[in-house]
Each structure stands twice: as structure tokens, then as C-alpha cells.
Amino acid sequence: MALNTRSIGNVGVLDLHGRFDAHVAPAVIEWYGRLPAPQIVVNLVDVTFIDSSALAALAGGMKRCRQRDGDLRLCALQQPVRVIFELTRMHRAFEIFATEAEAVASFTR
Amino acid sequence: MLPVLAQMTRQITEAVVAPSIHSMPGGIAIEPCSRTDAESCLHAHELQCERDLEQMAGQLVETQDLLLAMYDLTKATRSHLGVGEILRHLAREATRLVCVQGAVLCVGPTMVQYPEDLIDEYAVNMYIRIAEQRGEDLLLSAPHSALPEGITNLCLMPIQIRGGIRGALGLINREGGFTAPDLKLARAIAEQAGAHIEHAMLYQETLDQARLQTEMEVARRVQLQLLPHTRPRVSTLDIYAESRPALQVGGDFYDFVAKSDRSVMLILGDVSGKGVSAAMIMGMVRFAARSAARFLPDATPASILSRTNNDLYDDLTLLDSFTTAFVAQYEPDHGLMRYANAGHAPVIYRAPGGRAQMLEADGVPIGVLPISLSEDYTLAFAPGALLVITTDGFNEARDPDGTMFGYERLLEIVDEFADQPAQVIAYGLYGAIDGFTAGQTQEDDQTLIVIKGIA
Numbered sequence: 001m002a003l004n005t006r007s008i009g010n011v012g013v014l015d016l017h018g019r020f021d022a023h024v025a026p027a028v029i030e031w032y033g034r035l036p037a038p039q040i041v042v043n044l045v046d047v048t049f050i051d052s053s054a055l056a057a058l059a060g061g062m063k064r065c066r067q068r069d070g071d072l073r074l075c076a077l078q079q080p081v082r083v084i085f086e087l088t089r090m091h092r093a094f095e096i097f098a099t100e101a102e103a104v105a106s107f108t109r
Numbered sequence: 110m111l112p113v114l115a116q117m118t119r120q121i122t123e124a125v126v127a128p129s130i131h132s133m134p135g136g137i138a139i140e141p142c143s144r145t146d147a148e149s150c151l152h153a154h155e156l157q158c159e160r161d162l163e164q165m166a167g168q169l170v171e172t173q174d175l176l177l178a179m180y181d182l183t184k185a186t187r188s189h190l191g192v193g194e195i196l197r198h199l200a201r202e203a204t205r206l207v208c209v210q211g212a213v214l215c216v217g218p219t220m221v222q223y224p225e226d227l228i229d230e231y232a233v234n235m236y237i238r239i240a241e242q243r244g245e246d247l248l249l250s251a252p253h254s255a256l257p258e259g260i261t262n263l264c265l266m267p268i269q270i271r272g273g274i275r276g277a278l279g280l281i282n283r284e285g286g287f288t289a290p291d292l293k294l295a296r297a298i299a300e301q302a303g304a305h306i307e308h309a310m311l312y313q314e315t316l317d318q319a320r321l322q323t324e325m326e327v328a329r330r331v332q333l334q335l336l337p338h339t340r341p342r343v344s345t346l347d348i349y350a351e352s353r354p355a356l357q358v359g360g361d362f363y364d365f366v367a368k369s370d371r372s373v374m375l376i377l378g379d380v381s382g383k384g385v386s387a388a389m390i391m392g393m394v395r396f397a398a399r400s401a402a403r404f405l406p407d408a409t410p411a412s413i414l415s416r417t418n419n420d421l422y423d424d425l426t427l428l429d430s431f432t433t434a435f436v437a438q439y440e441p442d443h444g445l446m447r448y449a450n451a452g453h454a455p456v457i458y459r460a461p462g463g464r465a466q467m468l469e470a471d472g473v474p475i476g477v478l479p480i481s482l483s484e485d486y487t488l489a490f491a492p493g494a495l496l497v498i499t500t501d502g503f504n505e506a507r508d509p510d511g512t513m514f515g516y517e518r519l520l521e522i523v524d525e526f527a528d529q530p531a532q533v534i535a536y537g538l539y540g541a542i543d544g545f546t547a548g549q550t551q552e553d554d555q556t557l558i559v560i561k562g563i564a
Binding site: 022025029051052053055056057059060063086087088089090092093 | 379381382383426429430431433451452453454455469470471472473474476477478482501505
């Protein structure tokens with residue numbers, strides 16, 4: 001599974017598409033290990049569905065980053081994905097931004 | 110082998126000799142010529158026949174060699190079953206049969222050389238690409254072609270596996286260069302190799318699948334064994350619970366802890382992810398939650414979730430997993446249900462005569478944050494009140510077009526069956542998703558608890 005990743009300054013940005021599920025999650029966890037800095041923005045603008053394996057992968061990244069005084073932040077959640085975050089209350093665990101620019105900028109505050 | 114060869118020899122002899130006899134009278138009759146002419150004509154014909162016979166005998170020997178080589182190859186390959194082993198064996202046989210210094214065989218990312226590494230992988234891959242582009246076997250020899258050091262000639266045959274070129278046989282350094290029979294033999298070996306490799310791959314896949322199925326079956330059995338075998342008897346509650354594990358088991362569980370013959374504590378959880386690891390984590394979470402429910406002094410649903418989170422946070426972090434969980438405690442003296450919810454959905458509550466509605470969680474799932482954010486809430490639970498807790502195997506069940514069952518349909522079914530006993534409501538829900546998915550494979554565990562207040 002090839003991931004679409006970029007760097008903006010010290011921040012690693014991950015772009016995901018379509019269904020974010022158990023097929024994608026292992027590659028995301030593997031990607032965390034290759035990041036030089038514990039600052040991640042996951043852009044969910046093109047994600048239409050997210051399952052529990054994917055939520056676990058995001059939570060895993062968030063924990064890894066916070067252990068190293070960084071964070072994993074989310075941006076651009078579509079309505080169906082936002083609903084899943086709200087039902088599982090996972091939105092209480094993450095910092096979520098409307099746009100990628102805001103999410104990236106939040107690291108330099 | 111021998112009877113076959115004998116028959117071939119007969120056929121060839123007949124083919125060469127027979128026409129010469131029949132054509133002679135015709136030749137003489139149609140074109141009258143002198144005796145000397147006829148003699149020289151006959152002589153020329155004899156010579157031609159001899160040449161034909163020689164050539165055919167040569168072909169026969171060649172065919173015989175080829176057949177014997179193929180026989181050897183098939184006989185020796187039959188007992189080897191792993192793909193790696195097959196490749197090593199085929200490379201050795203190809204080297205011996207075509208009389209080359211060494212051979213290289215590759216399938217996908219696997220490359221095997223015999224008797225030693227004569228050529229580097231990068232070069233082999235490059236030659237395979239060239240052969241693929243040209244759509245034919247590659248025959249290279251120095252000095253016409255630039256070859257890696259130590260290689261004077263090389264023949265590379267792409268191998269067809271499952272309808273596409275997925276491998277190649279390379280033969281390296283044939284003394285005196287590759288002859289036409291060498292190439293014919295090499296092509297035959299490459300084709301045989303393709304068949305053997307295909308067979309080995311199929312065998313390996315069947316074996317892997319059988320292993321996985323056994324593992325899954327064990328996980329399934331363990332999972333079902335860990336679920337309660339009886340439902341608690343509480344005089345003012347009608348309780349039904351069931352879990353249908355998917356083929357690829359998930360990590361759903363539920364449990365009841367009886368506090369007295371009138372009260373009961375219920376726990377339902379869903380471990381993130383699927384497969385054997387989720388089933389194992391499920392065992393761990395169930396144990397922690399059950400212990401907290403039984404032994405924590407003045408346990409409430411929120412304190413059980415908090416304790417379980419404290420106990421499991423580190424382990425779940427290491428495993429990149431979390432668990433959504435719903436805990437409720439029935440308090441008959443106050444006619445209420447006290448509950449706490451760590452990120453679990455869907456939980457459906459229906460007051461007597463009211464409409465089914467979703468009860469939203471407040472806390473994050475167990476294992477996400479070091480502290481639990483779940484608090485205790487209460488629901489009036491008089492006769493007729495209904496609480497339905499399911500796992501996401503219900504709302505995420507998909508129809509053949511990929512549309513998900515969703516929460517709205519769940520609420521509608523609960524309203525439709527609300528007047529029925531708990532078990533009928535459960536059957537109504539299972540029936541609805543089975544109808545919706547129309548026989549598609551069940552992707553996730555489907556677990557539910559239905560609790561109804563009775564007079």
C-alpha cells in the first residue's frame with residue numbers, strides 16, 4: 001500500500017483517499033516509524049469512511065507523537081467521517097482543524 | 110520411453126523409404142530417358158534420400174535427448190513442493206541438461222542461481238525487461254553484446270505463469286555458443302518450469318489458507334467460549350444477548366455480572382481491528398472489565414471503565430489498539446439503568462411508548478487517553494423501557510452495492526419490534542441486516558444485547 005505523504009517544514013502530512021480501513025492502517029503505522037519529527041497532520045479531505053482499525057492507527061500515531069512532545073492532528077473531516085469521530089468520541093482525543101493550513105500552522109504557535 | 114522411440118524410428122524409416130519406391134516408376138514412364146540418365150537420376154534420388162534419412166535420424170536423436178531430459182526433469186521435480194526448492198532444483202537440472210556453466214531462475218522477487226551467483230540481480234532484471242518488451246527469448250553473446258564480466262554468452266527465456274510473464278530462466282556460458290537444439294531444450298525447460306512453479310504456488314496458497322482457517326477457527330471457538338453461556342435471570346428484566354462472529358473473527362464481547370437476583374451489571378465491548386489479534390485483546394479486556402465489575406468496591410459503570418482503562422492503557426498502546434465499551438447497571442429499587450459509555454455506538458434507548466433514540470457516548474474508547482472521560486448517567490427503566498446495544502457489525506453491514514445499513518434503519522427496526530419480547534427484537538434486527546446484505550459475506554462480528562423492562 002503506497003501512501004501519499006509530503007513534508008511542510010517539520011510537519012509530515014499524510015493524504016488519504018476513499019475508505020480508510022484495515023487495509024490502509026498498517027502502512028500508516030509503518031510510516032510513523034520513518035518520520036524524523038513527531039509532528040503529523042493527517043488530511044482527511046478525500047476520506048469517505050473510516051473504520052475502527054483506522055481510528056486505532058490514528059490514535060497510535062497521536063500517542064507516539066505526544067510521547068515525544070509532538071502531536072498528530074487532523075484536518076478537513078467530511079460529514080460521514082465527522083459523525084464516526086463524534087459517535088466514538090474520538091474527536092475529544094484529537095485536535096481537529098477545518099483546513100490543512102490551520103493544522104500545519106498550529107505546530108508553530 | 111523405449112517403445113515410443115521404436116515406433117518413431119519405424120515411422121521415420123517408412124516416411125523416407127516409401128515415397129522413393131512409389132515415385133520411381135512414375136518418373137521413368139512420364140519422362141523417357143536413356144539408361145545412363147535414368148541411372149544418374151536414380152543415384153541422385155538415392156543421395157537425396159540418404160541426406161533426408163540422416164537429417165531425420167539427427168532430429169530423432171535430438172527429440173530423444175529432449176524427451177529424456179524432460180522425463181528426468183519431471184521425475185526429479187515431482188517430489189519438490191516449495192517454490193524456493195523447485196527453483197533451486199530446476200536451475201540445477203537446466204544447468205546439467207543444457208551443459209552450461211550456470212543457470213538463474215526467478216519468479217517475482219525470488220531469484221535463485223546455480224551453482225553459484227554468476228550474474229547480479231540487477232542485470233538479470235534488466236534482461237527480463239528487455240525480453241518482455243521484445244516479446245521473445247533473449248540470446249546474447251560477446252563480443253556482439255556487452256555482457257557482465259565473466260559472461261561470454263547468455264540465453265534468457267521468459268516464463269509464463271498464470272497467463273502472464275512472471276519469471277525467467279537464464280542460462281549462462283554455453284561452451285561454443287548455444288546451438289538450435291540447446292535453445293529448443295531450454296525453451297522446453299522454461300515451459301516445464303512454469304507449470305511446476307504454478308503447481309507449487311497453488312500448493313503453497315492452499316496450505317497457507319488451511320493454516321489461516323485453522324487459526325481463525327481456534328480464535329472463533331475461544332471467542333465463543335468466553336461469552337456467557339446463560340443469561341442472567343432478573344425478575345423485572347427480559348434479557349437476550351447473542352454474538353455472531355464473522356469468518357475473520359473480530360473482537361466483540363459481552364458479559365453479565367450478577368450482583369444479586371434482582372440486579373445485574375452488563376458489559377459490551379468491541380476491540381478495534383479484526384482477526385486473531387483482536388480476539389486475543391478481547392480476552393484481555395473482558396478479563397479486566399469483569400474483574401473491575403466484580404471486585405471494585407462500590408463499582409459503578411464509570412468506575413469500571415476508568416479502572417479498565419488504567420489497567421490496559423499501556424498494553425493497548427503497545428498493540429496499537431483500543432476498545433469501545435458500554436457498561437450498565439440495573440437498579441430495580443430506583444427503577445433505573447445507570448450507564449457509562451467509552452466511545453461505543455450504537456446504543457439505542459426507547460422509553461415506554463416513546464421513539465427509539467441513540468444514546469451518545471461521552472468518553473473516548475478504552476486505551477486512547479491515559480485517563481477515562483466517561484461519567485455515569487441514568488435512564489428511567491420502567492416496564493416497557495428498552496435498551497438495545499449492538500456492535501458496529503450492524504450499522505456497518507453493507508448491501509451488494511456497498512451502501513451501509515446505518516443507524517436510522519436500526520432505530521426503525523427497534524421501533525417496529527418494540528412491543529415484542531427481547532429475543533424477537535434481536536431476531537428482527539438480525540433478520541433485517543441479513544435481508545439487507547443479501548447473502549454477502551459477513552465482514553465483522555455482529556453482537557447485541559437487548560434488555561426490556563417487564564412488570
